[in-house]
Amino acid sequence: MQAPGLTKLPSQQKVPKYRPSINIDNLIAICTGKLKNCPNHKKALYIRASAYIKKGEYQTAIQDCNKLLETDGENVGGYYLRGCANEKLGQIDLAIEDFSKVLSLDENHVNAAFARASCLNLKGDFAGAIEDYTRALEKDNAKSLNLSNSINKRSLLRNSSMKKDEPYPKTDAFQFTTKKNKYQQPEEDDLMNPQNDEEYLQNDQSQIQNQPQQTSFMSQNPLYTSIDANELNIQRPSQIIDKEISQPMQQQLISMIPENIKNDNKKISDWFHSQGFEARKKEDFIKAIEFYTMALMFNPNHFKSIFNRGFAFDKLRMYNDAISDYTKAIELDSKNAYAYYNRGISYDKKGDYNLAIKDFAKSIELDPSKADFYHNKGFAMKKKNLIKEAILEFNECIRLDKNHFKAYYNRANCYEKLGDFDKAQQDYLIANNVVPNNPNTLTHIGILMDRQQKLEEALKYFNSSLKIDQNYAPAYNGRGLVFDKIGEFEKACQDFNKAIEIEPQNPVYIHNRGCCKRSMNKFEEALEDFKKALSLDSKNPIIYSNMGLVLRKMEDFETAAYCYSQELIYSQENTRTLNNRGYCLAKLGQFDEAIADYTKAIKLDPVNIHAIYNRGICNERIGEFRKAIEDFSQVIHLQNDQGANAYFNRGCCYDNIGEMDLAIADYSKALEIDNKTSKVS
Incomplete structure (x- = not known):
């Protein structure tokens, strides 16, 4: 039986079929086994709480949610599940409190808005209920969702809220501004964080000391005069x-x-x-x-x-x-x-x-x-x-x-x-x-x-x-790059400093020092070097790329997205940069724009797991659950059925459209893979 809503993929990427019924007690047992070895495992706590709600064991579900929220105090999924359980137990005030917390963390959480509206209606707060219903319907964008028994996992593992900033892209006077005290990425995130894409620069020394020789006629033996580095600085006479x-x-x-x-x-x-x-x-x-x-x-x-x-x-x-x-x-x-x-x-x-x-x-x-x-x-x-x-x-x-x-x-x-x-x-x-x-x-x-x-x-x-x-500045630069590779960052910076002292206007050396500063987590200093390098070489895509990486680490996703846009202007369209920009746009809550980037990346590389997976996350965030299921199914196939996160996220999508048996099957598979991985490691 083919999963509902899936379009047929190419023959080499067949979607695995699922049995229609799996015992929910088996899922609880799988989670319990996982939690014996890892008591604070977020996915296991979340899935077991979800399963207990499906069995009607609401108080036990609340216990799992409490444990989850002790581990992660801003876990949107945990608050939402606990709110659902409290509502079932008639603890309406506690349910409203939980749903309100969900909406403070994720203002686009449609199901929490509907759920809180229902609770307010029970309390007789009709004005508040109408406001929440209206808000939910606006966010829902007329998409048909199964709202009863719907467990929305959109932000299950998010440690910080998404907010929608100014429209992208920013085209007018670009200012380098950064958000303070946000240098660490969340420990877990639905999105696959792009791989560190640092790239260093080398001067092509063959262009410096090996210019062609010309001949000057004076005698029978021609005089060959080579151009050295100093002669390259000769300007047209005034x-x-x-x-x-x-x-x-x-x-x-x-x-x-x-x-x-x-x-x-x-x-x-x-x-x-x-x-x-x-x-x-x-x-x-x-x-x-x-x-x-x-x-x-x-x-x-x-x-x-x-x-x-x-x-x-x-x-x-x-x-x-x-x-x-x-x-x-x-x-x-x-x-x-x-x-x-x-x-x-x-x-x-x-x-x-x-x-x-x-x-x-x-x-x-x-x-x-x-x-x-x-x-x-x-x-x-x-x-x-x-x-x-x-x-x-x-x-x-x-x-x-x-x-x-x-x-x-x-x-x-x-x-x-x-x-x-x-x-x-x-x-x-x-x-x-x-x-x-x-x-x-x-x-x-x-x-x-x-x-x-x-x-x-x-x-x-x-x-x-x-x-x-x-x-000889190029030798200092080369040695600095080696020191950087072996983790001798202080020595690397000393060499880059010496190269810059000799050639203060060379953007290569300034850029490479910026990369070294980034490796030392001195992001502000790295950013200053990249800005200086760009002032000397404003069309270098590698500088924009590495600046984007620093800005991502500083969680200034809007400026990072701008840098990746500039990189695409000055280089050929490529999957790495599209993935990087897509990630930044998704972090800004601009999911449609992110999906467009991931789709371009997939067109360039149809088996790019990074782009397919993150497009699935974005589709899930905007309520396009069936499209998300297609993406996660393709990731599962490409990962030879070993992608725990893809199974988990696809299970959440099935959960959202009411396909509970398929959801449970995916949750179970995700934990099974996770258990195997834990044993291996």
Whole structure:
């Protein structure tokens, strides 16, 4: 016999059938056995009290309710059952007192409102009775409930009341406010509390010290100049740099031309080019551009001046001007591989990776013997997340140059992204042999060890990195993460503090310190760090996610829900975030909105027990008992009939729709599973 109201689930998720009749004395015996081993077991006390009421043993039921309420003074279900028993015994005043307590804890408890109305009617308080009936009917939303013998368990295990706050979501000026003295979650809750979803941040060091190299033409041996971390901070010059030079400046520069070449434009161009190159070597790129521009006034097709002016523009981060000059150089010499190569680098820095890859491919076509051409093509592919394709380019680079440090380093980073930690470690170690004592490489090996849970090895590499460079912030950050993992929170905070001292505007380090503070239960301090991190990186979904977790722990569910909404804006829709936001909305009493989130999560992951179970709880709270039964039935199936909570909650739903035999069967199964679990543990 199929349980009433259940729609048929897919064949792989068949709902188990139930026998229509189970002896209620057997249920009482099961509960009694449980209570011998665990006298304060809330579920057992509640179920046995419910069973005694069904048998008409109201005084015995009251004794169980009293015991339950001694254990949990705000247990809504306990007060409701005791009220029902008192009403049956004719103790109307005591019943009204119990039902009033229920409604003070849960203003949406429809059955308590109906029950109190009935008691007030018996007392002759018709005005009060009418008020309660009206209130109950409004809350009932015209749903057909079996109100006689209905035991509403909606808030059986709640230790705090739900209240409906402002409508969600909050969109105007968002203020970080928190509720005080609410840092501990209730010991038990109908809802499954989302798993701690902390996620730490690592800097991608390959983006810091391994920018592409460009070539500057001056002699037969090209000069390769790599960009280091300091050069990344160069800003566009405050003065405007143009390819046109003012008349006074032209006259001043012309006056510098040596007398013996004044009548030879070619020699004048060469001379200005040489002056430009000298300025470039001193990193005076503005002056270099002026000299190169003067060279082009005397010879508009002076290839080296056009090429090297492009190089200087690139160093000043004026990438469009650099690309323009390299394009002109290509027009003058379409077979020059370095012109394509350098233009590719400017495209890369500008973020036009497709055009960069195209130019690197052309440079390889023109000169397949240059290892750097392959490396930079691979590096651009890596930025496009074309990881396997990038590895092929790094392979070619290494074939041509067995000591190409950056190729080993970046190939290692690619293997790491693919989860091939053995190959990644091998390449990092080779890179460390090629360029010994590089703190960046040692730090990345440490990060790799951390990801493989080889924490002692990770600490060794971070320590080695810091021994070489005591001001290398990424190593402090990496070591701090390891200390956090092993519970050395004070040491972790010290390392994060040091990283922040070195790089005060780095949101990664500030965020990670916030996570550490959260692990130390210093929620207010953690919140301040997350707020600071967001002020520096306002679109980072991981920061919003971890801030949401702290706010949940502080029971500021409204602000937490806002954080999860922001996380969804800046990341792809995913089950974890939807579950987290759904939980917060349910805690706010916004069950319809919570159900919408859980439904989206289930659409993404049809067997997500967390979402299905909590949707069942929300459906139960709004009186959609048959929908809740469907959800709990699916959870029971997915848990291989071992989900005590799902059985218990489904039993409560059957109880609410008057299917008492099915309710008793589920209560019994819940206790049976709970007994087995207790014996195992």
